[in-house]
Amino acid sequence: MARTSAGPPAASETPAGTGPRRVGRLGQWWLNRSVPVKGILALSVPILALVGVSSSAFVLQLEERSERQAAVAANRIVMSSVGVLQSATDMETRVRGYAATADRSFVTGFDEDATALDDFVDRLDSAVVTDEERTAAASVRGTVLTHVAQLYVVMGEVSAGADRGQLLNPLAKSRAIMDDLRAEVGSIRSGPEATVATKRAQVNALEITILRLQITGLVVGLLTGAAGIALFSFGISRRVKGAAANAQRLGEGRRLLPMRAATDEIGRLKASIADADRLLHSRLEELATARDQALTATHTKNSFLSRTSHELRTPLNAILGFAQLLEMSDLDEEDRESAEHIHQAGRHLLALINELIDISRVESGDLQVSMEPISVARVTREVVALVGPLAAARQITIYNRITDPAVAVSADYQRLKQVLVNLVSNAIKYNRHAGEITLDHRRTADGVIELRVTDTGQGLSEADQERIWMPFERLDADRGPIEGTGIGLPLARALAEAMHGTLTVRSTVGQGSTFTVGLPVADDIVAADARSPQSQSVPPAQAGTLGRSLTVLSIEDNMANSQVLDRIFRTWTDVSLIATDNAESGLELAVDHRPDLILLDLHLPGMSGEEAFQRLRADPGTTSIPIVVLSADATPGTVRRLLARGASAYLTKPLDLPSLYQVLEDVTHRSADGPAVAVPAVRSGRP
Incomplete structure (x- = not known):
């Protein structure tokens, strides 16, 4: 393919908007900056914005965490106070039930409540922080101890058998102590409860502020990021596309588009593409000539192999066929030995031809x-x-x-x-x-x-x-x-x-x-x-009769193969051969003569052998006639397909005469209304 040297493109070749545009000193300064520097400058704004937003959000998150911790600490005081009051109330209720009924089942869980009360008092002591809270907690602990001691006094008097009148004063004292405990607990929890409410409100406000700040940061990041992407898209990306377009034009042999000179990576890439264009232009004519010579040589080689295969295999089939006929003839020892040499040499030549064709198929990727x-x-x-x-x-x-x-x-x-x-x-x-x-x-x-x-x-x-x-x-x-x-x-x-x-x-x-x-x-x-095909060893048949007349229809387009078949059947006095070289006339002869056997080649001019086979099997007048496929195609798939469709046998070329004689004998000895013969396929050659 001829190319012109790199230079200013023709007007028709320059897409609109792809040529270099005039830029000022600031634009040229930007063009000369390296791609990493451009990236740093373009991304610095969104990065700084994101850093600022993230820092502010981090500070607010620390504040929110502090407020949340304060709320949690105050809530521990509240919950401990509630536990103290609840346990003390449960203990008093049990003792009053016991005092009223003298039934000890009321105080069955008294010790467990006392343990729980003591645990809540310990929690309250560990939860308080200020001195005032510690003083109040100490007062609660003293009141709790007094309350528990008074309850034990009441329980002791009830156990001693005191009547209701004797229990009035102890119970009244217990009630008074319980009232003091309620007042103290209420006093110590009032402040933390207010703190919890306040801190929760502050935490909620901080969470809303942080969320807004995060949304703002996301929007700012997206906008500044989009600005950076746009900067690359309308700057670097446009220049990269221009370089890519020139690279494509370089491969297609067209003129390069003009691009503004720059000292960054893209500018150097543009210069390299221009250098490559000049170098390729100087070598293109030489390479094109070498390519044309190689294509011509390849075409010549393939044509030679194909022609040689056809020219050699066509007479070779006849050579092998007539050699086998000579081996079966009544010859003296010397002539028989000569025929065997011809047969062996033909087989060797066929193997060499097959190897040459196979290696050619391997090189071209056509091996199946x-x-x-x-x-x-x-x-x-x-x-x-x-x-x-x-x-x-x-x-x-x-x-x-x-x-x-x-x-x-x-x-x-x-x-x-x-x-x-x-x-x-x-x-x-x-x-x-x-x-x-x-x-x-x-x-x-x-x-x-x-x-x-x-x-x-x-x-x-x-x-x-x-x-x-x-x-x-x-x-x-x-x-x-x-x-x-x-x-x-x-x-x-x-x-x-x-x-x-x-x-x-x-x-x-x-x-x-x-x-x-x-x-x-x-x-x-x-x-x-x-x-798997089985090797057959059928002794050569001698001339004679088959016991009844046999009509064989041969559909074979190769004249030499037809002559071989004609010579074969001359040795059988009761066999008459009808031959044709195309499938169309073969179908007509099959209907007119109703032969006892049809020998069918697959590769025929016009209608293929497989199509003729299907028509013969579909016609009621010919469907029962045994059909023996005689073809150079010996691939296992083809053999199985034809046998499955009803072929009586599948013989391959070069023709194996003992196998053909075996088929004739099987057809002769079957009954007139019997089933078709099923002789195993014999692979005597390769396509």
Whole structure:
């Protein structure tokens, strides 16, 4: 993207109000102050106001606290006086009841009242403060003692059997003492009661004053704070927005807006942005050229991989199909061996193509996985069976210690198998002659199953343990003619991480290596066994008859694949093949001919294979015809989906001829009105 040098903006590019405005000497002085100084100056007014208000409120709160304490002290005198008078009255009442009835139940609580009276007198003594109050309290204590003593006298005379006439004088004296006590208590409490009332009024007034002061302080703080914020908003904030706008314009390649020069932080930021604009302008053309070259190279690489995959896989399907036909033909030993070499070389080439496509998907983020419960024991058995011939050629013994059928992980079946095949194959290639390989597992405390592949090879140094994860990095390039592209381990790690797992290595030079695949544990082992595809070993069928005529409809858009099918069915004299290259004509042929079996590709021009499958199942005339899906899409989700919708079998490309023969035999031997065949899906290749 071309840019012009920084300079005065065009009129159309300058938003209204964003240009620099003329300021006086005071304004320029303000602009040159640093941001912390501006902040201190702007916040000093609200801070001083809040400090003044807070100080005044604090002084009033101290005064209010003092008044409240005085009220509390006076209230203690009042309450103690009330307690003295109440206890003395209760004691007198008990004695008078006893004197009137001679019933001792009246004086049952007399001692407790006496104790309470003594406690209230002590409280009164501790509550008084002034000398006058202390004198009055001492007088009350003396009167209380006299009163209690007189009551004991009355109780003693009643106990001695004195009659009512004899008790008149003691009771009258007790009443007189009680009257004196009331007068003394009333005298000592009158002052504190007035103090309590006065102090309460003062406390209430102070609380109202403090509340008003706090409200005033809040209002003043808000107003002065708003003034400070406004100062920043219309000053610093405006300049910051101008700098941000220039930064955005810098990224967009537009001219910078003019800003007034200043020596504060924002002014220096503006100058830095202007310097960056000049520097970027000088490098932009070079970077743009480099970017265009990189984009062109990436597009060329992706286009090349896509075209190469299509161009190689299309004839490779035919090569593998015809190679299998040759292996099943009546050949002499030498020709059969040649056909086997063709077949093995084609398989090897297909694996290399798949790895290149997978590594490209990893780099572009298009790698897809289909997670499901996987039986670990089953997948390791298949892996060992696949690499067994390679191990036997080097006299390497493989110990598969993963035999527990209850062990299952959450993974993509085909991708997990690909990872393990890669690890075990590497363990064979880099092992010593007549060495050993061990497959085992363990379950960690955090719910992860670790699958370990251990070899007895030369091991890896610490530096090599880092290099092996780099694409196209081959450690064996100078060690001998070992096959490989250098993308197997990086791809295996990417596949493990795509399945929410890990792939690590632990190695000691001279003692071998252990590669560990960690995957989340899956508890649905029943589903894992049911979903995991089983390896089939079907002996090649020979030419002959099926016992009855069989019509097969093939809906396949690839001409080479159609020719392979045509050659296959020539070996069966009772099979007639009807072929078409699109779904629309396939539906018409199915209705017209009512074939015994339909071979359906999923990726067809126009109508897709899945849509054709649904229409065939929905049509009453074709709903009972067995449909075998023949596709390069072997993802577990697609396999399960088609089988659940009623597909009789799911065969993958490159075509596995024994599996196809097995399907034909099952269709032949079922009864005309019997249920559809349910042959397990065979994964003989990957998309």
